[in-house]
Amino acid sequence: MKLELGLIQIKDIQFSKECKVENGTLFVNADEVKAFAFADDDVKACVKDAHFDIAKPGESVRITPVKDVIEPRVKVEGPGGEFPGVIAKVDTVGTGRTHVMKGMAIVTAGKIVGFQEGVIDMSGPGAAYTDFSKLLNLVLVCDPVEGVHQHEYEHAVRIAGLRAATFVGELARNVKPDEIKTYETYGVKEGWEKFPNLPRVAYVHMLQSQGLLHDTYVYGVDAKKSLTTILNPTETMDGAIISGNCVSACDKNTTYHHQNNPVVEDLFAQHGKTLNYVCNIITNENVYLADKQRSSDWTAKLCRLLDLDGVIVSQEGFGNPDTDLIMNTKKIELVGVKTTIITDEYAGQDGKSQSLADADPLADAVVTGGNANEVIILPKMDKVIGTLDYVDKIAGGHAGSLRPDGTIEAEIQVITGATNEMGFGCLSAR
């Protein structure tokens, strides 16, 4: 399966009467994007009002509470469209050509569940903890219709964000890309014949799937209702997986993370050189213990069936998913396949506590995305997009987090993407 990504570097975003991309600048008419986002019954029913704002790197701007971050893309050749099964029809994606607007994102913001949404600072010490501070962000701030349930509203804001990204992505359809990158994986036999001496490696991609407000969707299917299965890596790059959760900010995989999964990118960089990148195995993180057992059994079974030599395993979340992580790792090791884990840590503010809620001697190769309990002081910003009403209440904040002078003292788990467990970010340990 072969996918071309046509990368279009966006260097500036400006509000304008017309919508277009010209010389690297995105001109956007906020009313038109809003009209497209609202042309959905659920959005109309649950979102009372919405407005757009622009946040640029280096500005004294704080975006909070952040729900999702999405990269605008458009399918220009080949089957399917962006966010299959949710926005586009459910055709299989991952082939042909997709245009990508690099250097920018759609960010959805607004209160859904008071304590679970995060912060993106565009400058200052907090900016160093999130790569989203380096993007030009077109922020969609939503307000709920009174009385609507949180889970209905989460769905509506999710769809509004994806629709806004679809509208903006469409503007890149006829733009000549600055760079074209090609990604290709092969069938089992074909790959084996092509790279007979290279180790066969897959990516075990664990998806958050614990219930309402804690879900991930694959081709529109709620991951908790799916058995462990296989994806071509290019499908992930092409919008097959979207975030539908309001879990804590630092280790939540936003849709942007799925689109730009660094494990996929890095495995492709080594594909055909030091390893043969076979596929992605997607598995869930359900609350019910029998589901955990079934899913991890299936992960190990697929690893053996594919005659893999090694896998990289990434998880999403902390606590309960640590058990899935260890079950997967242990069972995969026991069928003779080497594993390396990517996770983050909750090691206490002094970093001295055990990092994960579960452990096993077979899980002896771990890469960390950082300690989420680390304390940071975020200075006051001149402008807030969204509201600071919930800073005291988000995970990692506490009563008194928001000081009278506007600074915030909190753990870095308040920062969106700070300790991402795909390794998307710059924190680690040696």
Added chain:
Amino acid sequence: MRRGTDYRILTNNPLVVRCMEEWYSIDYLEAGSYRDVLVRARDLVYAGHTLFTHPLAGSVKPNETPYRSIVVSREPHAFSAEQAEIVSNSLTAFDKFSEKDWQWSEKVLADFQLIDYTLLAGAMEFDAAAGLDKERNRIPDTNKK
């Protein structure tokens, strides 16, 4: 919805009681803490009750929410060392989070109740939305499933 004949829900979350009590056997630890629910689960698992759901919540960190719901079997069956390990590791994980000075408003408490309830409902394949509608609309008993 999973068949509930052998389920016992241990919870300190009043929303779980309101939405689910018609269908499940519930041990409501009304004045209990998150830790109290974990301890009750541990004691029952040590006594041979089957642990059906993971004792730790999704991504809500211990000591950041006051509510927890855990499902065990109504009756003891057989001791499982693996489950005993999961439940005792969970208690260890809980204890490493320091107490914080939470002063939650009613609104935030309601959010925490909702998250705990939806996680539980997801595990039980219980229709969380229908439970909430019942809560909101107070459907009369004639609508019992």
